[in-house]
Amino acid sequence: MNKLDVRGLSCPVPVLRTKKAIDDGATELLIMGSSQVSKENVSKLAASQGFKVNIKVDHKDLWEMEIKK
Amino acid sequence: MNRNKWFILLTGLLIGAFAAILVKMGNPGNMGFCIACFERDIAGTLGLHRAGVVQYMRPEIIGLILGAMFTAMFSGEFKARGGSATLVRFIMGMFMMIGALVFLGCPLRDILRMAGGDYNAVVGFLGFIAGVGGGVYFLKNGFNLGRAEYSHSNVGGYLLPIIFAFFLFLLLKGTIFNPEAGGPLFFSAEGPGSMAAPIGISLGVGLLVGFMAQRTRLCLSGGIRDFILIRDNYLLIGFLGIFVGALVLNIVFGFFKPGFAEQPIAHSMHIWNFLGLFLVGLTATLLGGCPLRQLILSGEGDMDAAAVVVGMIVGAAFCHNFMLAASPAGVGNYGQIACIIGIIVMTWIGFSYREA
Numbered sequence: 001m002n003k004l005d006v007r008g009l010s011c012p013v014p015v016l017r018t019k020k021a022i023d024d025g026a027t028e029l030l031i032m033g034s035s036q037v038s039k040e041n042v043s044k045l046a047a048s049q050g051f052k053v054n055i056k057v058d059h060k061d062l063w064e065m066e067i068k069k
Numbered sequence: 070m071n072r073n074k075w076f077i078l079l080t081g082l083l084i085g086a087f088a089a090i091l092v093k094m095g096n097p098g099n100m101g102f103c104i105a106c107f108e109r110d111i112a113g114t115l116g117l118h119r120a121g122v123v124q125y126m127r128p129e130i131i132g133l134i135l136g137a138m139f140t141a142m143f144s145g146e147f148k149a150r151g152g153s154a155t156l157v158r159f160i161m162g163m164f165m166m167i168g169a170l171v172f173l174g175c176p177l178r179d180i181l182r183m184a185g186g187d188y189n190a191v192v193g194f195l196g197f198i199a200g201v202g203g204g205v206y207f208l209k210n211g212f213n214l215g216r217a218e219y220s221h222s223n224v225g226g227y228l229l230p231i232i233f234a235f236f237l238f239l240l241l242k243g244t245i246f247n248p249e250a251g252g253p254l255f256f257s258a259e260g261p262g263s264m265a266a267p268i269g270i271s272l273g274v275g276l277l278v279g280f281m282a283q284r285t286r287l288c289l290s291g292g293i294r295d296f297i298l299i300r301d302n303y304l305l306i307g308f309l310g311i312f313v314g315a316l317v318l319n320i321v322f323g324f325f326k327p328g329f330a331e332q333p334i335a336h337s338m339h340i341w342n343f344l345g346l347f348l349v350g351l352t353a354t355l356l357g358g359c360p361l362r363q364l365i366l367s368g369e370g371d372m373d374a375a376a377v378v379v380g381m382i383v384g385a386a387f388c389h390n391f392m393l394a395a396s397p398a399g400v401g402n403y404g405q406i407a408c409i410i411g412i413i414v415m416t417w418i419g420f421s422y423r424e425a
Contacts, residue, residue, distance in 0.1 A: 008216030010153065010357040010373075011291065012298060016208060019299065034219065036146050037286055045299060060145045061219050 001066070002026055006042070007034040014038035015045050018067075022049055027069040032062075039063045073285075074306050080281040081310020087274045088181050088311075089318035091129070094266035098324070098333025099185040101315070102129060102278070103178035104360035105169035106334075108378070109385035109394070110262050111236070114254045117386035120394075122260025126240040128268050130364065131233045132275015133282070137368030138230045140283040149226030151372030154214040157418065158373050161352050162380025163387065164411040165360065168348030170385065170394040171341050171408045172196075173334055175360040176289035176353070179346060180308065182335065184315035186327035189335050189342050196343035197350040201293040204354020207419035208298070212355065214422055217373055226370025229378065240268065261334055279368060288362035290353035334397060341400040341408065348411045355419060 004021055006014035014033050021029055033039055043053045046067040057064040070078075088101025100106055106123075113124030141147040169175045172193045174182060179197060182190030220226070239254055246253050257263040265271065281287070285307060292304035319325040329337050336342070353359045356377060358366060363381075366374035388394040393404040400408075 008150075008153070008218060009213060010217065012208065012294060012357070013213045015299065034150075040286075044301070044303075048299075048301075061148050 001028045001030050004029055004031045006038060007032055007062070009033075009038070011037055011041065015041045018042050018045055022046075022051075029067050030064065031067065032064050034061055034063070036060065039065070074303060077285040077287060077303060077307040078310045080285045080287060081307040081312075082314035083281065084278055085181070085184065085311040085314025085316070086318050087278065089315050089322060089324065091266045091271065091274060092324060093322050094270055095264055096266050096271075097261040097264045099182045099187060100174075100178060100261065100334060101181060103174050103181070104130070104364060105166055105175035105381065105385070106173075106178060106261070108166070108360075108381050109170065109388070112382045112385040113262060113389070114256065116252055116255050117382070118389035120389040121262075122257050123262040123389070124255045124257045125262045125265055126236055126254055127265070128237065128240065128272035129275040131237045132272045132277075133279040133361075133364045134230050134233050134368040136276035136279020137283040137365040138279075139276075140280045141369040144284075147223070147226065147370050149220040149223045149370040149372060150217045151220065151225065151376075153217040153373050154422070155373055155376045157214060158356060159376045159380035159383075161356055161415070161418070162363070162377035163384030164414060165349055165352040165356070165377070166381040166384030167388055167393055167404075167407050167411050168345045168352065169360065170345075170388045171400050171404050172345030172349070173336065173395050176346070176349060177311070177359070177361050180289070180311045181315050182332070184312050184325075185319050185332070186325045187332040187335055188327065188329045189332060189337050189339070192339045193342040193346040196345065196347040197290075198293055199343075200347035200350025200352075201290050201354045202297060203347070203351045204290075204419070205294055205297050207355060207423070208294075211423045212419055213424060214355070217371075220372075223370060225372050228372075229367050229375040237272070279365065282361060282365045283369065286362075287365075288358045290350055290359040291362065293350070294354050336395055336397055336399045338395075338399045341395065341405060344408050344412065345395070345400075348408055348415065351412065351415045351419075355415060
């Protein structure tokens with residue numbers, strides 16, 4: 001599974017990086033990020049593109065999620 | 070519409086309504102809330118510029134920062150973080166203020182001015198959309214200012230809120246340090262700086278809006294950005310709410326006067342209304358948030374956003390000392406030059422910070 005690290009990046013860069021990975025054909029992706037806002041926005045984007053979102057780590061300053069088609 | 074969208078719509082409606090009420094209670098026209106104008110007034114009250122008509126320690130700003138801080142602390146989101154091109158952000162904050170003072174308002178006041186019937190604000194709004202569009206172009210080409218790091222200490226995140234709490238103390242206590250010259254705080258005897266709602270109401274509204282804006286992540290440049298980028302209308306709904314909330318109460322209070330001429334604290338130099346908010350939209354998109362959002366983030370411990378806020382206050386001082394700020398008579402030559410320089414500098418930063 002491809003990994004995408006968006007830790008420390010401010011809005012809307014995490015969403016853009018995720019979108020780029022999806023547009024490049026990724027069907028499975030492990031995404032790591034740090035802010036709550038980016039977690040909300042990335043999972044919203046993934047869901048809107050028909051992905052299943054599975055949040056694996058959910059701390060206030062670190063999160064990891066798997067998204068799958 | 071899901072629950073979140075209803076909540077941000079309600080937030081917007083309340084902010085718009087509060088803004089009209091603040092004007093009713095004494096704030097300047099169409100300026101119930103204006104992040105740029107109020108930060109400029111704060112620069113003035115601290116004696117950083119000499120424009121006697123725009124000096125007041127606006128409690129709304131203090132309330133927004135502290136309200137966002139308390140909310141972030143209770144939700145566990147308060148974390149000191151920073152280190153993403155901090156000085157660049159500071160300078161960008163200065164230019165964002167120059168753009169706002171060429172137009173005479175931040176994006177929030179632009180909505181409030183449109184809701185008051187000020188057609189000049191519609192011209193500015195078009196510039197704002199174009200500016201955000203320019204920022205989106207850079208974002209799509211890989212622009213970012215670098216990663217921020219969480220700090221091992223939260224102290225840095227508390228600094229700006231503590232400074233503003235101290236300012237609130239100075240305002241409430243009213244002590245004069247220097248009886249001959251005045252100060253620590255200077256207050257306008259006339260002009261917009263002398264027009265203000267009672268302190269308690271301004272502060273209370275600021276705290277409440279700080280809470281709601283923190284929860285909803287309300288951002289005015291973000292609303293347009295997300296719609297262009299990913300066709301997401303969540304933040305835009307908040308934008309719409311502010312407009313409707315202010316419009317309804319402006320009509321009720323008799324503040325609604327459509328037209329270009331005779332608008333409160335506004336000018337009709339269309340090209341500069343357009344370019345002023347173009348600069349704000351472009352800068353805000355590169356920074357990741359409008360002036361309001363930067364205040365809220367700085368309450369959450371974001372030290373990079375705090376650098377933008379301080380940059381805006383310092384920028385406001387330059388604006389008045391260097392004769393860059395517009396007045397109801399229009400924008401002077403120096404303001405026009407500074408606005409163009411700002412757009413050039415932002416374009417330079419936008420190209421330079423691309424990452425493949």
